[in-house]
Amino acid sequence: xxxxxxxxxxxxxxxxxxxxxxxxxxxxxxxxxxxxxxxxxxxxxxxxxxxxxxxxxxxxxxxxxxxxxxxxxxxxxxxxxxxxxxxxxxxxxxxxxxxxxxxxxxxxxxxxxx
Amino acid sequence: xxxxxxxxxxxxxxxxxxxxxxxxxxxxxxxxxxxxxxxxxxxxxxxxxxxxxxxxxxxxxxxxxxxxxxxxxxxxxxxxxxxxxxxxxxxxxxxxxxxxxxxxxxxxxxx
Numbered sequence: 647x648x649x650x651x652x653x654x655x656x657x658x659x660x661x662x663x664x665x666x667x668x669x670x671x672x673x674x675x676x677x678x679x680x681x682x683x684x685x686x687x688x689x690x691x692x693x694x695x696x697x698x699x700x701x702x703x704x705x706x707x708x709x710x711x712x713x714x715x716x717x718x719x720x721x722x723x724x725x726x727x728x729x730x731x732x733x734x735x736x737x738x739x740x741x742x743x744x745x746x747x748x749x750x751x752x753x754x755x756x757x758x759x760x
Numbered sequence: 761x762x763x764x765x766x767x768x769x770x771x772x773x774x775x776x777x778x779x780x781x782x783x784x785x786x787x788x789x790x791x792x793x794x795x796x797x798x799x800x801x802x803x804x805x806x807x808x809x810x811x812x813x814x815x816x817x818x819x820x821x822x823x824x825x826x827x828x829x830x831x832x833x834x835x836x837x838x839x840x841x842x843x844x845x846x847x848x849x850x851x852x853x854x855x856x857x858x859x860x861x862x863x864x865x866x867x868x869x870x871x
Contacts, residue, residue: 688849691858701857702857753803
Protein backbone atom coordinates (compact mmCIF):
# COMPACT_ATOMS: atom_id res chain seq x y z
CA UNK A 647 0.00 0.00 0.00
CA UNK A 648 1.47 3.35 -1.05
CA UNK A 649 0.89 6.61 0.77
CA UNK A 650 -0.25 9.97 -0.56
CA UNK A 651 2.24 11.52 -2.95
CA UNK A 652 2.41 15.02 -4.43
CA UNK A 653 4.34 16.59 -7.26
CA UNK A 654 6.30 18.66 -7.72
CA UNK A 655 8.02 19.13 -4.36
CA UNK A 656 8.92 22.75 -4.99
CA UNK A 657 7.84 25.24 -7.61
CA UNK A 658 8.71 28.84 -8.39
CA UNK A 659 6.38 30.94 -10.54
CA UNK A 660 5.93 34.61 -11.30
CA UNK A 661 2.87 36.70 -10.67
CA UNK A 662 0.14 36.22 -13.29
CA UNK A 663 1.26 32.73 -14.30
CA UNK A 664 -0.76 29.54 -13.93
CA UNK A 665 0.24 26.42 -11.99
CA UNK A 666 -0.94 22.81 -11.74
CA UNK A 667 -0.21 20.70 -8.68
CA UNK A 668 -0.77 16.97 -8.58
CA UNK A 669 -1.77 14.49 -5.90
CA UNK A 670 -1.95 10.71 -5.96
CA UNK A 671 -4.27 9.37 -3.32
CA UNK A 672 -3.48 6.43 -1.09
CA UNK A 673 -4.51 3.06 -2.48
CA UNK A 674 -8.21 2.42 -1.87
CA UNK A 675 -9.07 6.07 -1.19
CA UNK A 676 -11.73 7.83 -3.26
CA UNK A 677 -11.68 11.28 -1.64
CA UNK A 678 -9.08 14.02 -1.97
CA UNK A 679 -9.01 17.35 -0.14
CA UNK A 680 -6.69 20.27 -0.86
CA UNK A 681 -5.33 22.75 1.66
CA UNK A 682 -3.21 25.90 1.55
CA UNK A 683 -0.82 26.36 4.47
CA UNK A 684 0.92 29.71 4.75
CA UNK A 685 4.06 29.87 6.85
CA UNK A 686 3.25 29.66 10.56
CA UNK A 687 -0.47 29.18 9.93
CA UNK A 688 -2.93 26.33 10.01
CA UNK A 689 -4.04 24.66 6.79
CA UNK A 690 -6.92 26.40 5.01
CA UNK A 691 -9.42 24.16 3.26
CA UNK A 692 -9.65 24.79 -0.49
CA UNK A 693 -11.99 22.01 -1.63
CA UNK A 694 -12.76 18.32 -1.44
CA UNK A 695 -13.37 15.87 -4.28
CA UNK A 696 -15.41 12.73 -3.70
CA UNK A 697 -15.74 10.24 -6.55
CA UNK A 698 -14.73 12.85 -9.14
CA UNK A 699 -17.20 15.51 -7.95
CA UNK A 700 -16.44 18.62 -5.93
CA UNK A 701 -18.02 18.08 -2.52
CA UNK A 702 -17.32 21.10 -0.35
CA UNK A 703 -15.39 24.29 -1.04
CA UNK A 704 -13.65 26.77 1.22
CA UNK A 705 -13.41 30.53 0.87
CA UNK A 706 -11.13 30.61 -2.18
CA UNK A 707 -11.76 32.53 -5.43
CA UNK A 708 -12.71 30.73 -8.68
CA UNK A 709 -9.14 30.97 -9.98
CA UNK A 710 -8.51 28.01 -7.68
CA UNK A 711 -9.98 24.99 -9.46
CA UNK A 712 -9.52 21.27 -9.35
CA UNK A 713 -10.13 17.92 -10.92
CA UNK A 714 -10.33 14.36 -9.74
CA UNK A 715 -9.65 11.55 -12.18
CA UNK A 716 -11.20 8.05 -12.41
CA UNK A 717 -8.19 6.63 -10.53
CA UNK A 718 -8.96 9.22 -7.79
CA UNK A 719 -5.76 11.18 -8.28
CA UNK A 720 -6.32 14.91 -8.32
CA UNK A 721 -5.05 18.21 -9.65
CA UNK A 722 -5.18 21.69 -8.18
CA UNK A 723 -4.99 24.51 -10.72
CA UNK A 724 -4.35 28.11 -9.79
CA UNK A 725 -4.68 30.83 -12.43
CA UNK A 726 -3.42 34.41 -12.36
CA UNK A 727 -1.01 33.73 -9.51
CA UNK A 728 -0.65 36.40 -6.83
CA UNK A 729 2.18 36.91 -4.35
CA UNK A 730 -0.11 35.79 -1.50
CA UNK A 731 -0.52 32.41 -3.17
CA UNK A 732 2.98 31.53 -1.95
CA UNK A 733 2.41 28.67 0.51
CA UNK A 734 2.66 24.96 1.12
CA UNK A 735 -0.15 23.14 -0.69
CA UNK A 736 -1.22 19.92 0.96
CA UNK A 737 -3.52 17.27 -0.33
CA UNK A 738 -5.09 14.60 1.84
CA UNK A 739 -6.93 11.44 0.88
CA UNK A 740 -9.49 9.34 2.71
CA UNK A 741 -11.64 6.31 1.99
CA UNK A 742 -14.87 8.27 1.87
CA UNK A 743 -15.83 11.74 3.04
CA UNK A 744 -13.20 13.32 5.25
CA UNK A 745 -15.66 13.93 8.08
CA UNK A 746 -16.26 10.19 8.38
CA UNK A 747 -12.83 8.76 7.68
CA UNK A 748 -9.26 9.57 8.65
CA UNK A 749 -7.42 11.84 6.24
CA UNK A 750 -3.85 11.02 5.28
CA UNK A 751 -1.78 13.99 4.14
CA UNK A 752 0.80 14.13 1.41
CA UNK A 753 4.20 15.80 1.87
CA UNK A 754 3.05 18.99 0.18
CA UNK A 755 4.17 21.21 -2.69
CA UNK A 756 5.97 24.40 -1.74
CA UNK A 757 4.89 27.14 -4.17
CA UNK A 758 6.77 30.42 -4.32
CA UNK A 759 5.32 33.28 -6.37
CA UNK A 760 7.75 36.07 -7.28
CA UNK B 761 -18.98 30.20 8.16
CA UNK B 762 -17.19 28.44 10.97
CA UNK B 763 -14.45 30.18 12.98
CA UNK B 764 -11.96 28.13 15.01
CA UNK B 765 -9.74 29.80 17.59
CA UNK B 766 -6.85 27.99 19.25
CA UNK B 767 -4.91 28.84 22.41
CA UNK B 768 -2.16 29.11 23.41
CA UNK B 769 -0.01 29.75 20.34
CA UNK B 770 3.10 28.50 22.17
CA UNK B 771 3.42 26.20 25.14
CA UNK B 772 6.50 24.98 27.02
CA UNK B 773 6.29 22.22 29.61
CA UNK B 774 8.76 20.14 31.56
CA UNK B 775 9.07 16.51 30.56
CA UNK B 776 6.52 14.48 32.49
CA UNK B 777 4.11 17.37 32.98
CA UNK B 778 0.73 17.67 31.26
CA UNK B 779 -0.10 19.95 28.34
CA UNK B 780 -3.53 21.32 27.49
CA UNK B 781 -4.51 23.06 24.26
CA UNK B 782 -7.93 24.63 23.85
CA UNK B 783 -10.03 25.43 20.80
CA UNK B 784 -13.36 27.18 20.40
CA UNK B 785 -15.69 27.04 17.42
CA UNK B 786 -18.62 29.18 16.36
CA UNK B 787 -20.95 26.94 14.35
CA UNK B 788 -23.08 24.77 16.62
CA UNK B 789 -23.79 22.47 13.66
CA UNK B 790 -20.13 21.40 13.39
CA UNK B 791 -19.94 17.73 14.24
CA UNK B 792 -16.40 16.40 13.85
CA UNK B 793 -13.28 17.66 15.64
CA UNK B 794 -9.89 16.15 14.77
CA UNK B 795 -6.48 17.06 16.19
CA UNK B 796 -3.32 16.93 14.08
CA UNK B 797 0.36 16.90 15.00
CA UNK B 798 2.83 18.44 12.57
CA UNK B 799 6.54 18.05 13.16
CA UNK B 800 8.91 20.52 11.52
CA UNK B 801 9.03 19.98 7.77
CA UNK B 802 6.63 17.06 7.90
CA UNK B 803 3.02 16.48 6.99
CA UNK B 804 0.15 16.77 9.52
CA UNK B 805 -0.86 13.48 11.15
CA UNK B 806 -4.12 12.73 12.90
CA UNK B 807 -3.55 11.96 16.58
CA UNK B 808 -7.10 11.84 17.92
CA UNK B 809 -10.59 12.94 16.95
CA UNK B 810 -14.01 13.29 18.52
CA UNK B 811 -17.53 13.48 17.17
CA UNK B 812 -20.34 15.64 18.48
CA UNK B 813 -22.20 12.74 20.08
CA UNK B 814 -19.27 12.02 22.44
CA UNK B 815 -17.98 14.13 25.34
CA UNK B 816 -14.55 12.59 25.85
CA UNK B 817 -12.17 10.22 24.11
CA UNK B 818 -8.85 8.85 25.29
CA UNK B 819 -5.96 7.08 23.58
CA UNK B 820 -3.09 6.24 25.93
CA UNK B 821 -1.50 9.57 26.96
CA UNK B 822 -3.77 11.67 24.73
CA UNK B 823 -7.36 12.70 25.44
CA UNK B 824 -9.83 15.08 23.88
CA UNK B 825 -12.87 16.61 25.57
CA UNK B 826 -15.79 18.33 23.87
CA UNK B 827 -18.27 20.76 25.42
CA UNK B 828 -21.00 21.30 22.83
CA UNK B 829 -22.88 23.81 24.93
CA UNK B 830 -19.86 26.06 25.32
CA UNK B 831 -18.58 25.17 21.84
CA UNK B 832 -15.08 24.32 22.88
CA UNK B 833 -12.84 21.26 22.78
CA UNK B 834 -9.47 20.56 24.32
CA UNK B 835 -6.47 18.31 23.79
CA UNK B 836 -4.81 16.87 26.88
CA UNK B 837 -1.39 15.23 26.76
CA UNK B 838 -0.19 13.59 29.97
CA UNK B 839 3.33 12.50 30.91
CA UNK B 840 4.80 14.57 28.09
CA UNK B 841 7.96 13.38 26.35
CA UNK B 842 10.46 15.29 24.19
CA UNK B 843 9.07 13.56 21.09
CA UNK B 844 5.72 15.26 21.77
CA UNK B 845 7.37 18.55 20.71
CA UNK B 846 5.59 19.70 17.53
CA UNK B 847 2.87 22.03 16.29
CA UNK B 848 -0.64 20.86 17.10
CA UNK B 849 -3.70 21.92 15.11
CA UNK B 850 -7.33 21.53 16.02
CA UNK B 851 -10.00 21.47 13.34
CA UNK B 852 -13.77 21.52 13.02
CA UNK B 853 -15.85 20.04 10.22
CA UNK B 854 -19.14 21.75 9.49
CA UNK B 855 -22.25 20.53 7.74
CA UNK B 856 -21.16 22.31 4.56
CA UNK B 857 -18.43 19.69 4.08
CA UNK B 858 -15.69 22.15 5.00
CA UNK B 859 -12.76 21.79 7.38
CA UNK B 860 -11.63 24.75 9.48
CA UNK B 861 -8.26 24.58 11.20
CA UNK B 862 -7.01 26.52 14.19
CA UNK B 863 -3.83 28.59 13.94
CA UNK B 864 -1.72 26.00 15.74
CA UNK B 865 0.08 25.56 19.07
CA UNK B 866 3.82 25.08 19.14
CA UNK B 867 4.51 22.68 22.00
CA UNK B 868 8.02 22.34 23.42
CA UNK B 869 8.75 19.63 25.97
CA UNK B 870 11.86 20.46 27.94
CA UNK B 871 13.91 17.39 28.99
